[in-house]
Amino acid sequence: MQVTVSLIKADVGGFPGHAQVHPKMLEYAAAKLKEAQRRGVIIDYFVFNVGDDISLLMTHTKGEDSPEIHGLAWETFKEVTEQVAKRYKLYGAGQDLLKDAFSGNIRGLGPQVAEMEIEERPSEPVIAFAADKTEPGAFNLPLYRIFADPFNTAGLVIDPAMHDGFVFEVLDVKEHKVYLLKTPEESYALLGLVGTTGRYIIRRVYRKDGLVAAVNSVERLSLIAGRYVGKDDPVMITRAQAGLPAVGEILEAFAHPHLVHGWMRGSHAGPLMPARFALIDPDRRMAIGPKMTRFDGPPKVGALGFQLHDGHLEGAVDMFDDPAFDYTRHVAAMIADYIRRMGPFQPHRLPPEELEYTALPKILARIKPYAADEYDSERKKYVDAVIRGAS
Ligand code: F6R
Ligand code: MG
Numbered sequence: 001m002q003v004t005v006s007l008i009k010a011d012v013g014g015f016p017g018h019a020q021v022h023p024k025m026l027e028y029a030a031a032k033l034k035e036a037q038r039r040g041v042i043i044d045y046f047v048f049n050v051g052d053d054i055s056l057l058m059t060h061t062k063g064e065d066s067p068e069i070h071g072l073a074w075e076t077f078k079e080v081t082e083q084v085a086k087r088y089k090l091y092g093a094g095q096d097l098l099k100d101a102f103s104g105n106i107r108g109l110g111p112q113v114a115e116m117e118i119e120e121r122p123s124e125p126v127i128a129f130a131a132d133k134t135e136p137g138a139f140n141l142p143l144y145r146i147f148a149d150p151f152n153t154a155g156l157v158i159d160p161a162m163h164d165g166f167v168f169e170v171l172d173v174k175e176h177k178v179y180l181l182k183t184p185e186e187s188y189a190l191l192g193l194v195g196t197t198g199r200y201i202i203r204r205v206y207r208k209d210g211l212v213a214a215v216n217s218v219e220r221l222s223l224i225a226g227r228y229v230g231k232d233d234p235v236m237i238t239r240a241q242a243g244l245p246a247v248g249e250i251l252e253a254f255a256h257p258h259l260v261h262g263w264m265r266g267s268h269a270g271p272l273m274p275a276r277f278a279l280i281d282p283d284r285r286m287a288i289g290p291k292m293t294r295f296d297g298p299p300k301v302g303a304l305g306f307q308l309h310d311g312h313l314e315g316a317v318d319m320f321d322d323p324a325f326d327y328t329r330h331v332a333a334m335i336a337d338y339i340r341r342m343g344p345f346q347p348h349r350l351p352p353e354e355l356e357y358t359a360l361p362k363i364l365a366r367i368k369p370y371a372a373d374e375y376d377s378e379r380k381k382y383v384d385a386v387i388r389g390a391s
């Protein structure tokens with residue numbers, strides 16, 4: 001059967017600050033999707049958060065970019081904003097809903113979208129990822145590891161079905177260009193692009209027979225809004241097993257906490273920590289996810305596993321809820337502690353190009369520089385004037 005898996009997320013209010021969402025927000029969203037399921041709009045759904053972002057995972061038969069499904073997500077986020085976030089004066093209510101009107105597609109309006117229309121295989125394991133205090137390029141490194149690095153994914157060497165490798169679809173978010181690069185043949189060129197995580201983002205990965213294996217969200221909030229409105233905390237869907245990387249090969253890519261951009265004020269680099277959910281409630285189709293604490297972080301990723309059956313989502317299983325990831329969390333906490341000591345210095349603080357949409361340029365505009373050659377010849381005059389308080 002053809003089924004579309006849509007994962008759409010937005011920050012429509014934090015509790016407290018940007019740390020978490022209010023459980024009532026998740027309850028409201030789950031009730032709204034339950035109603036849509038009852039009406040036959042969607043087959044199944046699951047609602048969860050990582051940090052201050054709510055993710056709506058939905059299955060249906062309406063294909064990618066369906067106005068009905070995008071409209072349902074938009075309406076859900078709007079109502080959660082109005083009925084819960086504003087009522088409790090939660091922080092940044094409606095933050096990611098950047099435009100007032102919905103006109104058929106939620107892309108470009110603020111929320112992040114990862115969707116794949118697939119032919120459901122005899123057994124179809126899928127993993128939904130969401131990360132907070134980071135950006136879509138944060139998934140570049142794990143996606144490369146999962147689908148192109150034989151030291152991560154044994155199947156690339158051992159499984160004849162994967163031996164030919166994969167095709168990576170990379171979006172240049174600045175120039176609006178798309179690259180299709182094959183691995184292993186073009187893996188060095190691929191790395192040349194996707195190592196620049198703020199600009200070249202892996203959007204989809206295909207097996208060489210055309211089967212879609214993974215999809216990552218790529219919306220850039222600052223490019224939409226023209227100002228800083230929070231980093232573009234991403235979501236991603238991966239399929240697993242039977243000629244694709246195993247569930248464990250997918251998770252293995254998160255065992256090393258790589259540095260990502262987007263911590264505190266979207267302006268710092270920090271380790272991506274695989275985190276546990278606080279509560280999984282399969283009956284109510286919702287999960288309360290990890291919260292952001294130290295310095296509003298560190299950046300965290302959560303992963304929920306499902307088995308699809310005729311479009312139904314059997315799950316969720318909290319994939320990082322395993323002592324096997326405790327060591328990774330420990331290493332991430334050590335890296336966080338190490339890099340935090342650098343305070344406002346690079347590379348903990350991001351380079352200026354990545355801060356152009358924040359308030360920093362306004363602050364720097366307040367201080368007055370002198371032309372270096374004039375200053376050099378009359379240094380004493382300038383210094384005396386500053387010391388005496390004249391300008
Ligand atoms: C939000 C985020 C936070 C905020 C920070 C300041 O996703 O990353 O680190 O940037 O808490 O928030 P404001 O400026 O809203 O007080
Ligand atoms: Mg927020």
Ligand code: MG
Pocket residue numbers: 011051052053132133230233
């Ligand atoms: Mg967030």
